Amino acid sequence: MTKELIKGNEAVIxxxxxxxxxxxxxxxxxxxxxxxxAAAKYFPLAGGTFLQAESEVASINMVYGAASVGERTMTxxxxxxxxxxxxxxxxxxxxxLPCVIVDxxxxxxxxxxxxxxxxxxxxxxxxxxxxxxxxIVLAPNSCQEMCDLTLLAFEMAxxxxxxxxxxxxxxxxxxxxxxxxxxxxxxxxxxxxxVRGDAETRKNLITSIYISAEExxxxxxxLEKKYLQANSREEMYExxxxxxxxxxxxxxxxxSRILKAAVxxxxxxxxxxxxxxxxxxxxFPYRELSVxxxxxxxxxxxxxxxxxxIEDVRLAIEGERPVRFYSRVGGMVPTTEELLRQIIKASxxxxxxxxxxKTQEFLWAV
Amino acid sequence: xxxxxxxxxxxxxxxxxxxxxxxxxxxYCPGCGHGNIHKIVAEAIDDFGAQDRTVFVSxxxxxxxxxxxxxxxxxxxAHGRAPAVATAxxxxxxxxxxxxxxxxxxxxxxxxxxxxxxxNRGEDITVIFVNNAIYGMTGGQMAPTxxxxxxxxxxxxxxVVANDGFPVRVAELLSTLEGPTYIERVALYDNxxxxxARKAIRKALQNQIEGRGFSxxxxxxxxxxxxxxxxVDSLKWIEENMLPNFxxxxxxxxxxxxxxxxxxxxxxxxxxxxxILGLNGNAGNERSAxxxxxxxxxxxxxNVDYRLKIAGFGGQGLLFLGRLLAEAGMRQNLHVSWxxxxxxxxxxxxxxxxxxxxxxxxxxxxxxxxTVLIAMNKPSLDKFENEVVGGGxxxxxxxxxxxxxxxxxxxxxxxxxxEMADKIGSAKSANMVALGALIGKTNMLDKDAxxxxxxxxTKKVALLDLNLRAVESGFEFARANAAEESLWGV
Numbered sequence: 001m002t003k004e005l006i007k008g009n010e011a012v013i014x015x016x017x018x019x020x021x022x023x024x025x026x027x028x029x030x031x032x033x034x035x036x037x038a039a040a041k042y043f044p045l046a047g048g049t050f051l052q053a054e055s056e057v058a059s060i061n062m063v064y065g066a067a068s069v070g071e072r073t074m075t076x077x078x079x080x081x082x083x084x085x086x087x088x089x090x091x092x093x094x095x096x097l098p099c100v101i102v103d104x105x106x107x108x109x110x111x112x113x114x115x116x117x118x119x120x121x122x123x124x125x126x127x128x129x130x131x132x133x134x135x136i137v138l139a140p141n142s143c144q145e146m147c148d149l150t151l152l153a154f155e156m157a158x159x160x161x162x163x164x165x166x167x168x169x170x171x172x173x174x175x176x177x178x179x180x181x182x183x184x185x186x187x188x189x190x191x192x193x194x195v196r197g198d199a200e201t202r203k204n205l206i207t208s209i210y211i212s213a214e215e216x217x218x219x220x221x222x223l224e225k226k227y228l229q230a231n232s233r234e235e236m237y238e239x240x241x242x243x244x245x246x247x248x249x250x251x252x253x254x255x256s257r258i259l260k261a262a263v264x265x266x267x268x269x270x271x272x273x274x275x276x277x278x279x280x281x282x283x284f285p286y287r288e289l290s291v292x293x294x295x296x297x298x299x300x301x302x303x304x305x306x307x308x309x310i311e312d313v314r315l316a317i318e319g320e321r322p323v324r325f326y327s328r329v330g331g332m333v334p335t336t337e338e339l340l341r342q343i344i345k346a347s348x349x350x351x352x353x354x355x356x357x358k359t360q361e362f363l364w365a366v
Numbered sequence: 367x368x369x370x371x372x373x374x375x376x377x378x379x380x381x382x383x384x385x386x387x388x389x390x391x392x393x394y395c396p397g398c399g400h401g402n403i404h405k406i407v408a409e410a411i412d413d414f415g416a417q418d419r420t421v422f423v424s425x426x427x428x429x430x431x432x433x434x435x436x437x438x439x440x441x442x443x444a445h446g447r448a449p450a451v452a453t454a455x456x457x458x459x460x461x462x463x464x465x466x467x468x469x470x471x472x473x474x475x476x477x478x479x480x481x482x483x484x485x486n487r488g489e490d491i492t493v494i495f496v497n498n499a500i501y502g503m504t505g506g507q508m509a510p511t512x513x514x515x516x517x518x519x520x521x522x523x524x525x526v527v528a529n530d531g532f533p534v535r536v537a538e539l540l541s542t543l544e545g546p547t548y549i550e551r552v553a554l555y556d557n558x559x560x561x562x563a564r565k566a567i568r569k570a571l572q573n574q575i576e577g578r579g580f581s582x583x584x585x586x587x588x589x590x591x592x593x594x595x596x597x598v599d600s601l602k603w604i605e606e607n608m609l610p611n612f613x614x615x616x617x618x619x620x621x622x623x624x625x626x627x628x629x630x631x632x633x634x635x636x637x638x639x640x641x642i643l644g645l646n647g648n649a650g651n652e653r654s655a656x657x658x659x660x661x662x663x664x665x666x667x668x669n670v671d672y673r674l675k676i677a678g679f680g681g682q683g684l685l686f687l688g689r690l691l692a693e694a695g696m697r698q699n700l701h702v703s704w705x706x707x708x709x710x711x712x713x714x715x716x717x718x719x720x721x722x723x724x725x726x727x728x729x730x731x732x733x734x735x736x737t738v739l740i741a742m743n744k745p746s747l748d749k750f751e752n753e754v755v756g757g758g759x760x761x762x763x764x765x766x767x768x769x770x771x772x773x774x775x776x777x778x779x780x781x782x783x784x785e786m787a788d789k790i791g792s793a794k795s796a797n798m799v800a801l802g803a804l805i806g807k808t809n810m811l812d813k814d815a816x817x818x819x820x821x822x823x824t825k826k827v828a829l830l831d832l833n834l835r836a837v838e839s840g841f842e843f844a845r846a847n848a849a850e851e852s853l854w855g856v
Contacts, residue, residue: 002645005693005702014643020636025454046642047634049457053450054483061447061480065454068441069421073454091444175731176689176704178696183646185639195439197455197462199418205384205433207442212386254731261729335734 003178008146008168009034011179012076012102013042015150018181020188021100022071023049025062027081030114031170032104035076056081060088060101067097068206070194072154076102078170079120080111083128089163090129093223094208096193098157100150101135102166104173105304107331115331116170118253121308124167125281132220134227136164136234137281139252143177149279151182156234158188160226167281169304171254171333235285241267242274247346248296250276250289250313254333255302262339271347281309289316300324300346302339304332375408377417377437385434393431395502397597399554399587400429403496403567407465408436410568414575420463421455423448425477427469428502446477449484452491460628463574464491471501474510474534481540485580488545490628492570493582495536499608500592510534513611518592533611537584541617547579547627549618553586553609555601562614569621579620579627586612663698663812669725670700670810673733675750676800677718678742678763683797686823687740688719690801694811694819695723703731716745723810738808740800742783747771761803763796779803779847786843787836795829795836802840807848813841
């Protein structure tokens with residue numbers, strides 16, 4: 001087995017080509033540019049197409065074209081680029097076209113900065129485009145998972161005929177770690193619904209327009225059925241030392257790594273704390289998280305955003321337990337020691353509800 | 367006795383089953399130009415024998431329902447984006463006939479960027495641009511091609527230049543680009559102009575079939591409903607109002623001289639892809655060969671847990687130093703991570719990277735409390751000195767930093783790295799001196815294996831010897847330093 005020390009952003013491209021991806025259409029943006037650069041290097045060599053589009057609007061529509069002919073295709077960007085792609089993502093979902101989109105999150109809103117944040121959660125997980133649709137969202141926390149989840153994203157996108165998004169942050173994209181790649185590439189199954197410019201597929205139609213209300217209702221219900229199926233079968237998550245945990249910390253991506261280290265240090269101090277890491281952000285592992293509420297007395301969500309995923313955590317806990325929140329934004333990333341302090345603080349103030357009346361802080365910060 | 371004078375093109379459905387309601391008539395208004403243009407396109411597809419190869423791309427506009435009518439592969443796409451979609455279709459299917467059929471709002475307003483760049487790339491596609499100077503689908507609003515003074519629902523007093531600008535002349539505009547092969551503007555107001563339109567559209571399609579590159583035909587087309595005139599008067603309207611603004615003619619034609627404009631991918635078998643990515647793991651791959659598979663760490667401590675911060679100026683090769691460490695650590699079967707400070711910081715300012723090398727799994731790749739700091743300039747030492755854990759190690763370049771660290775609870779090596787490197791041959795190898803000193807001091811990695819990594823990762827041959835000697839000199843410095851210290855200790 002060979003291991004390669006490789007950037008997360010580059011691992012994505014190698015994985016994509018191993019998944020049989022044939023085309024990459026993208027536009028440069030820090031901190032995602034290495035993905036396009038690696039694609040420019042490898043796609044033509046591997047018998048595919050790399051094209052630097054004139055904008056993210058164009059690149060997502062090129063992806064639409066490539067997906068329409070039934071080939072595996074992808075793009076990558078960061079928050080501002082994803083904002084521009086939302087129209088196209090809605091069309092892709094509406095036309096039931098599979099593709100993979102990689103978002104290496106940076107600081108926002110507006111131009112923000114190029115440092116890591118997790119503030120794209122809402123636009124990616126909740127869907128920033130118009131209409132009744134969802135995208136599959138996978139959140140890697142290592143370079144190895146940049147490879148593994150990219151492979152999985154292509155597979156799920158095809159299976160659900162829907163865009164799948166790999167949601168990572170600037171750290172995961174920029175860091176290097178050893179990655180073990182598969183040694184065989186996959187030849188994807190041909191798609192009978194695609195328009196391939198031949199007699200066999202001449203009658204096929206790729207469209208998201210259903211001008212009659214009855215037809216559109218049927219179409220939306222069909223999509224919804226698909227989403228319900230994903231919701232009941234596809235959730236992925238990681239549990240770490242949660243079996244006896246009084247406190248469960250919840251984080252994804254880079255935050256989960258720092259939390260894991262903090263959990264270990266807190267355990268050394270005798271604090272019974274565990275980590276819940278959602279790997280699929282859509283579908284979100286609500287049930288698995290809610291199970292923990294049976295014994296965990298409280299939850300602490302840590303995000304590099306002002307509180308986006310916490311909404312899903314609260315939905316899962318359904319008010320049964322207090323859900324605390326800690327965040328850094330603007331590209332600031334908490335240290336292990338910082339999160340350890342938050343864990344200690346939480347464990348020392350167990351009876352949050354009893355304290356509710358004492359201080360107004362709890363109305364907002366808990 | 368009868369003679370058949372009209373036959374429906376085969377590429378046109380006889381009955382429009384995809385259309386809700388009535389399946390026999392089109393959704394177009396009486397007198398609309400789309401019918402004419404559809405017929406010309408469908409006949410050409412037939413005549414070229416291209417029905418099975420055609421992919422028809424219809425974005426938003428009155429012709430968004432082109433798939434009701436054309437019995438070919440159909441894609442309905444977003445407003446203005448057809449040239450981008452068509453680009454990817456053609457790249458994937460070089461032998462198909464890709465038609466981007468767009469209206470004026472679609473192509474000249476919202477899709478201005480997509481058409482500009484598809485034309486500029488010279489994509490081997492055919493664009494039919496229907497210019498009727500109005501938004502038909504949405505009910506008669508101003509188009510980028512609406513005429514000055516023209517009343518529309520969004521220019522109730524007429525199009526005013528001061529507020530709305532001038533009608534956009536697409537054929538002229540795109541003809542200034544090198545990319546396009548063929549651009550012509552035609553009209554549909556009498557038999558003569560219809561015949562010319564037919565000829566132009568056929569040529570634009572034929573060009574693609576012959577791989578001659580980007581062709582666009584702009585068609586001045588009647589919209590009686592949008593203009594508020596009768597179908598008969600709409601023909602006169604084109605002649606009287608549109609022609610003065612949009613002169614007919616060929617604006618660019620390089621059809622004869624352009625060939626082989628179709629992009630074709632390399633034929634690569636899927637099983638060859640891992641090899642192309644360097645993942646075949648064959649004997650030639652040094653990572654799997656002998657010593658480097660595991661690497662002897664017999665001379666090193668069995669358990670290590672190093673968290674390093676390596677900082678200095680951009681250009682001192684400190685990110686590279688970190689990568690060498692991580693690569694060597696990986697080859698010695700340790701857990702490693704490398705995290706750079708990225709972006710503009712890397713260009714001229716300070717640069718730093720975080721490296722973890724450990725016998726156990728690495729939690730955070732972010733090094734907030736380093737066990738080792740390598741500081742190669744003063745700002746870096748000032749910034750990170752206080753982060754180092756008690757009992758940790760600071761190696762600093764004493765050739766560039768005049769004040770030693772103030773900390774007394776850490777080990778400090780004052781390493782004149784730049785001077786030493788300069789003596790060896792180039793100050794650029796100061797990073798390698800620091801690397802050698804680190805290994806000499808900590809013994810965290812096997813030196814020979816590290817030197818092998820330096821050999822395999824130094825891209826410039828001229829630098830290799832220099833780098834190796836720099837590592838050795840740093841190593842010796844640290845060992846001598848240690849010996850001296852132990853002497854004093856005695």
